Amino acid sequence: MSNQAVDSRIRFMKLDEAAVSRIRSIKPMIMKEMPGALDGFYDQVRATPETRAFFKDDGHIDGAHKKQMAHWDVISSGQFDEHYAAGVNKVGHVHARIGLEPRWYIGGYAIVLDTMVGKIVEARWPKHALNTRGVNARSTAEELGALVKATLLDMDLAVSVYLDALEEKRQLAEAERQKGEDAQNSLCSALADGLKRMASGDLTARLEIDVDPRFQGVKDDFNTTVATLAQTIQSISGSANAVLNGSEEIASASDDLSKRSEQQAASLEQTAAALEEITVTVNRTASGSRQAAEAVAAAKADAQTSGDVVQRAIAAMGEIEKSSAEINQIIGVIDEIAFQTNLLALNAGVEAARAGDAGRGFAVVAQEVRALAQRSAEAAKEIKGLISTSGKQVNQGVSLVGETGASLARIVEQVAAIDSLVSEISSSAQEQASSLSQVNTAVNQMDQMVQQNAAMVEQTTAASFSLKTEASELDGLVSSFRTGDNAGTRRANPVHAAQARIEAFARPQAKRPAAPARSAGNTALKVDEWEEF
């Protein structure tokens, strides 16, 4: 409340110098009666629960009492200056602050004024007929009027201040409300903008504006949400990329696998065919070895028969030898006879010689006889030589036949050995045949499995291609989000990591020089290609 406002009120109320002097004149009386009036007021305050609630205790009431006393001192002095204005202002503001409504204030003035008017009238009421010292009804009315004016002025001022304070308070509250509304609006628009950007896939949107502390939570939550979403989308993008890469790897790997499975299947079929040929060959070997065993048995029997023949031949040779010996004996006899004949002829010759010419004829006969005897002896000698040769030949034949017999015996032994060997070969061939049929069965099973594998691999290939498509789609979808952090954070492809591990594991083997392409059959597979698995 400005000083001008007080002055304008004073002018309107005609609280002029005369009125002020009237008040000053009754100031001692006012100050004298005021404590009692205030006591009455505070008694009423104490008695009324609504007013009593404004005070903590009696000390508080006493403090207020003293301040009222000081205030009334100012009022009764008629000093309605800036000091007074400040005091009234303070009182009004306090009342507004504590929420003391004007009715209690006005009520309080009523009680105090009631007491004061009563006391003043009592004091001014003529005790004697003699109106002394110029006190009359008019002066008393003027005094009372001045007092009422001052009181009402004070009351008006305090109430005005109270109302002003209330208005101020209301305006303050309005401004506050407006400010809150503005903050809310700006937050709303920022939020709308952010949400719009988010809707368009921009996850870099952040609420950068300064907001009321009340909305700080909303802003933080929005920013955190968007950041989390961006991070999640980034993660999803990385994962989608990894899935795409992985699915590409799987697709190409399963494609390779499919081709190799086909090759494997073809190789296995060839293997099975080759095995069947081998089986046929082995069966032929088995039957051939059986025939060989039969032939060997026949050879064995023949060799044994030959042994008997040899024995008979040896016996026959012996017979020949015996006959030769007999012939020899006979020849000896003949030879002896020839010898004796020769001797006789010689004797005859001798006798003929002795006889001289008379014995000439006899000598001729003797000569003839001798010649016969000599021819006989020579023939015997020749026969003897022939027989001897024959005997030698027979002996030779016997030894040859004996050797033949020994050879035949050895042949029989060897044939027996061959027989056992051939039967072993036969049984081995049969075992081989049965083993081969087992191998054949296994290879056929393998063939079937490989066929199934090939079919499965084809399914896998199809599935991996569709997975690849899906992953690509997912990657495209996710990459439509702007997260503010691009390829840099894309997660490393786990498939590549696994491959690197496998390669690191497989490299030492690949470096080994003595690893020629072990190409069994026509399945010439590169070592490198395998290492991928």
Next chain:
Amino acid sequence: MTPFAVEAEAAAGSMLELISFEIGGQEYCIDVRSVREIRGWTPTTPMPQTPEYILGVINLRGAVMPVLDLRSRLGLGKTEPSSRHVIVVIQHETRMAGILVDGVQETFQLAASLLQAPPAMDSDANNQFVDAIIPLEGRMLSRLVVGALLPLETRAEAA
């Protein structure tokens, strides 16, 4: 006159009747008239204290007759007799003996002119067994002195 000379003279100008035999592949011959008989080998009965060339005695139709190993007598070694060996019974004057030879070959006639005297070979006259050599085609026969062949004791006893 030596007996050789007598015989040679007797045969001079006439044909000689000889019989040839063989010892160790070497051929010898004697006059066929000194041969009494030719017979096969008969085992002899050895006689004690006789020269090495005396094989023993045999019974020749009741007469005991010595048998000489001619090979040993000629100083050509000993003969292992067998059934194929032949004993030639010879007679010199009154004495008879059998000589063992490897074999008798033949009787033959020969002109005395073909005989040749053996060359001087520093041999003992008493033990001179060969009085002539007959060279024939491809062979050479030595004619033995029958009387020289007989044992000395026998000769002395007979003389």
